[in-house]
Amino acid sequence: MRTHKNMKKIIKHHLAPLCFLILFIILSCTQNITPPASMRFSVEITVLDTSASDSDSLVSAALVVMQSISYGEIHEALTNSQGIASFTNLIPDRYNILASGERVSLSEIIIINGQLQDTSLYIEENDTLDLRIITQTSRSSALVISEIYYSGAPPNPVPQYFHDQFLEIYNNSSATLYLDSLIIADVDYGHYEDSVIYAIHAYMFPGDGDDYPINPGELIVIAQDAIDHSPAPIHSINLLDADFEYYLSDKGDVDNVNVTNMLQIHHKYGIDFLYSVFKDALVLMHVKDPYKLGYGEFNELLLPKSAVIDGIDYSDNLAEIDHKRLSPDIDGGLTGGIPSYSNKSLERYIDRIEDGRIILMDNNNSSLDFHVLHPPTPGYIEMEAEE
Amino acid sequence: MIKRMLFLFYILSIALAQTATTEKLYLDINSDITNFLPGRNPAYLSPNTTPYAYTFTYNNFSSGGDYRLPFDAGSKAYQDISVTAYKEMQNEIMFVGRFAYRYEQRKDKMWLHNAENDLNIPFYFADSSIGDFTLNGIDWNILISLPLTRNIRTAVDIFYNVDEQFKSVFPKPNIKRNNIHIRPALAISNERSQLGIVASFFQYKEDMNTRRYSLEQGRTPIFMRIRGLDKPLLTYAETSEERLQTIRGYGVSGNINLSEHLLFESHYESSYAGILDGGSYPVPQGSWDMARFSYRVDLQPSITPNLDVDLFFQHRSENVEGFHPVLENRIYGYLSRHFEGGLTLPYYTGSGEMWAGTVSCSFQDIKREDNFLGLLHYFPGNTLHFGMHYTLEQNNVSYKLQLGYDNIIVGDEIIYDDMAAWYYSQITEREIAYYVQDREQLSASGKIVFPFRQYQIQLSGSYTAIIPKYLETRYHLVQTSIAFIF
Numbered sequence: 001m002r003t004h005k006n007m008k009k010i011i012k013h014h015l016a017p018l019c020f021l022i023l024f025i026i027l028s029c030t031q032n033i034t035p036p037a038s039m040r041f042s043v044e045i046t047v048l049d050t051s052a053s054d055s056d057s058l059v060s061a062a063l064v065v066m067q068s069i070s071y072g073e074i075h076e077a078l079t080n081s082q083g084i085a086s087f088t089n090l091i092p093d094r095y096n097i098l099a100s101g102e103r104v105s106l107s108e109i110i111i112i113n114g115q116l117q118d119t120s121l122y123i124e125e126n127d128t129l130d131l132r133i134i135t136q137t138s139r140s141s142a143l144v145i146s147e148i149y150y151s152g153a154p155p156n157p158v159p160q161y162f163h164d165q166f167l168e169i170y171n172n173s174s175a176t177l178y179l180d181s182l183i184i185a186d187v188d189y190g191h192y193e194d195s196v197i198y199a200i201h202a203y204m205f206p207g208d209g210d211d212y213p214i215n216p217g218e219l220i221v222i223a224q225d226a227i228d229h230s231p232a233p234i235h236s237i238n239l240l241d242a243d244f245e246y247y248l249s250d251k252g253d254v255d256n257v258n259v260t261n262m263l264q265i266h267h268k269y270g271i272d273f274l275y276s277v278f279k280d281a282l283v284l285m286h287v288k289d290p291y292k293l294g295y296g297e298f299n300e301l302l303l304p305k306s307a308v309i310d311g312i313d314y315s316d317n318l319a320e321i322d323h324k325r326l327s328p329d330i331d332g333g334l335t336g337g338i339p340s341y342s343n344k345s346l347e348r349y350i351d352r353i354e355d356g357r358i359i360l361m362d363n364n365n366s367s368l369d370f371h372v373l374h375p376p377t378p379g380y381i382e383m384e385a386e387e
Numbered sequence: 388m389i390k391r392m393l394f395l396f397y398i399l400s401i402a403l404a405q406t407a408t409t410e411k412l413y414l415d416i417n418s419d420i421t422n423f424l425p426g427r428n429p430a431y432l433s434p435n436t437t438p439y440a441y442t443f444t445y446n447n448f449s450s451g452g453d454y455r456l457p458f459d460a461g462s463k464a465y466q467d468i469s470v471t472a473y474k475e476m477q478n479e480i481m482f483v484g485r486f487a488y489r490y491e492q493r494k495d496k497m498w499l500h501n502a503e504n505d506l507n508i509p510f511y512f513a514d515s516s517i518g519d520f521t522l523n524g525i526d527w528n529i530l531i532s533l534p535l536t537r538n539i540r541t542a543v544d545i546f547y548n549v550d551e552q553f554k555s556v557f558p559k560p561n562i563k564r565n566n567i568h569i570r571p572a573l574a575i576s577n578e579r580s581q582l583g584i585v586a587s588f589f590q591y592k593e594d595m596n597t598r599r600y601s602l603e604q605g606r607t608p609i610f611m612r613i614r615g616l617d618k619p620l621l622t623y624a625e626t627s628e629e630r631l632q633t634i635r636g637y638g639v640s641g642n643i644n645l646s647e648h649l650l651f652e653s654h655y656e657s658s659y660a661g662i663l664d665g666g667s668y669p670v671p672q673g674s675w676d677m678a679r680f681s682y683r684v685d686l687q688p689s690i691t692p693n694l695d696v697d698l699f700f701q702h703r704s705e706n707v708e709g710f711h712p713v714l715e716n717r718i719y720g721y722l723s724r725h726f727e728g729g730l731t732l733p734y735y736t737g738s739g740e741m742w743a744g745t746v747s748c749s750f751q752d753i754k755r756e757d758n759f760l761g762l763l764h765y766f767p768g769n770t771l772h773f774g775m776h777y778t779l780e781q782n783n784v785s786y787k788l789q790l791g792y793d794n795i796i797v798g799d800e801i802i803y804d805d806m807a808a809w810y811y812s813q814i815t816e817r818e819i820a821y822y823v824q825d826r827e828q829l830s831a832s833g834k835i836v837f838p839f840r841q842y843q844i845q846l847s848g849s850y851t852a853i854i855p856k857y858l859e860t861r862y863h864l865v866q867t868s869i870a871f872i873f
Contacts, residue, residue: 031724031752031754033801035761036756036757036763036803037758038761039758040761040806070620071620072621089806091618092711092714
């Protein structure tokens with residue numbers, strides 16, 4: 001009887017709050033699941049060539065490459081007839097954007113390059129960003145840098161061996177040219193927009209104007225030390241057949257007497273003309289008086305940028321395009337991306353074969369023009385690109 | 388009165404087992420000097436509630452198995468040795484001190500450097516190796532409880548801990564932690580009712596370093612900053628930057644006991660965490676806010692002198708939001724909820740013996756959202772729980788036995804995974820496979836306390852098995868402990 005009374009009491013005093021609790025549970029459990037919000041966005045990039053007449057200022061069929069710096073994603077698109085390249089589903093990040101195209105007339109092909117470096121892109125609403133790239137124009141070079149090997153020999157067993165570096169120059173034209181008095185220089189960082197090159201080292205080809213011809217389709221090799229680096233323990237490449245070498249008589253440098261020495265114009269530091277194994281830029285120039293512009297604040301030789309024939313800008317980290325040393329009219333891209341001491345080189349792509357002569361690709365954009373090669377091929381061109 | 392106390396301790400043990408303390412969540416530490424008090428409120432500690440004078444305790448926990456989240460260790464072994472002393476000073480002032488040393492090994496731990504167990508945080512630091520972690524740590528607890536009036540007491544509980552954890556394989560991350568947690572409290576109680584409030588303030592700091600990379604080692608570690616469900620930031624072969632994580636938070640909890648017929652307990656906690664990629668140029672990697680909320684209501688009418696009834700409802704939720712370091716937009720969200728209602732029938736046979744049976748039904752769900760990329764996972768589920776508890780106190784010997792069975796049925800998951808990439812297929816899909824499993828959970832625990840010479844010995848153990856219904860994988864947790872009580 002007492003149990004029955006207690007049950008009644010329980011129902012009277014506790015059933016109502018219990019029902020309320022159950023109702024609360026049911027209401028609390030419901031959750032409306034909708035598609036998630038996203039910070040992805042679209043962008044339309046207009047490529048403009050301000051040097052052209054108004055009707056031609058929109059560059060069609062230009063390749064636009066967007067590289068996400070943090071995530072490494074690469075997106076590519078071609079501009080349409082309105083000069084617009086469209087990208088969708090991009091994620092917010094800092095981007096390097098490269099645009100590369102060409103304008104063809106009856107008499108010449110003008111190369112167009114432009115870039116936006118380290119640009120933060122994101123939008124608050126689900127909308128489309130509009131960007132513009134103002135390009136610069138340049139022309140293809142007759143003499144081009146066809147291969148550069150700067151990374152150095154494998155570290156095992158001799159660490160940090162870099163005396164096997166070389167640079168290769170190719171005659172991309174149909175005429176015989178002369179190397180006499182041309183200058184090879186490396187470019188200091190921080191003068192991207194200046195009208196002069198700040199050269200840390202500058203070396204000149206010897207000759208009086210017609211001593212060192214280079215025929216169409218011919219290439220020459222400039223070695224740091226023109227010796228055989230292939231025997232143990234270095235296990236690198238043989239540069240005995242190099243055409244020129246850098247030699248510093250007062251630094252205990254190695255001299256191959258059978259190989260012509262480059263003439264020292266300027267040498268700021270180092271035991272040799274060492275190309276950085278990490279990041280650097282090299283230019284081939286023709287300057288009548290290399291000392292005319294004098295020196296920079298930190299003992300760099302100043303050379304006119306307009307005298308540059310060809311150039312290459314490289315870095316072990318391709319995301320660091322904001323650390324470029326060469327302006328887009330010389331090199332609109334950045335190549336490299338290879339670890340130091342990896343025994344890998346960068347070689348220019350083959351564009352086409354004309355009358356049995358190799359024509360190398362020259363967009364004045366090393367991101368497009370060069371590929372990684374292993375092992376290096378001093379003195380000849382690898383016919384099949386090997387990544 | 389004795390039977391009531393038995394039952395209250397039983398209810399308390401259930402509530403504590405289901406709501407992770409802040410130290411347990413972030414540090415994997417059980418500091419137990421207030422575990423036996425309602426709401427873990429240190430102000431309830433008085434000369435009347437002091438459990439013993441001092442004790443030496445050894446605890447051993449181990450867990451492992453194949454049914455686990457990808458970033459959980461393959462197995463974990465954890466031991467701690469502690470000494471705890473309760474001392475009554477003059478004027479009913481209570482002083483408690485606890486010192487513990489702990490040692491932990493985590494085997495086959497994948498990628499993560501972060502030392503805490505909570506895998507619901509939005510950001511991790513990691514490298515690409517899988518290896519074993521070893522941890523050494525010490526922690527201190529000091530508690531002072533003093534009466535303000537006859538019915539009102541106040542207290543403060545201070546917890547401090549330092550840890551060092553290191554991974555045995557290259558790039559050998561080393562994690563140092565420095566943690567403090569302060570809990571001031573107030574309790575009002577008379578013979579029939581209680582009201583308690585506890586505030587808490589904590590700061591948990593982690594400093595993670597990796598071994599400096601060099602070419603001679605011939606290896607190329609990949610370091611990751613993992614954000615959300617996809618697209619970690621990768622850095623190749625970079626040297627050891629210092630990686631810092633600081634979690635700061637506060638909490639408030641309260642409990643009410645009205646005539647031992649209505650019990651209410653609630654806890655709210657809010658924390659903020661910021662992480663930095665340190666070194667010469669520290670780079671913020673993001674921040675997150677976490678809010679945890681829980682409450683439990685027990686209605687306990689008596690039916691007969693030997694049979695009570697406990698109708699209970701409890702709710703827990705955890706809400707985490709991660710924010711982009713530069714854009715400051717929300718890029719990650721995690722919400723888990725648990726609603727449970729049930730009934731416990733305790734039956735007293737007399738002479739200190741109690742049987743209690745429990746049946747409960749719960750709904751729980753988890754929602755994970757990556758608002759950076761537009762990914763979402765939602766996993767609802769229901770759990771049917773049966774439990775049995777037995778207590779006997781006879782001839783100065785105390786026995787406790789507890790058995791549990793959970794049947795967890797996962798409902799229809801909702802997944803938006805458009806444009807997911809490698810991290811999604813390597814990690815996130817395994818997380819989904821974990822969450823969608825229907826499973827059973829079996830648990831058993833026992834404790835015996837018996838006198839031996841001038842002191843008492845307490846032996847306890849528990850075993851839990853998590854068994855997916857349609858997989859061969861399992862997960863086991865085992866705990867044993869021995870305590871010498873004076």
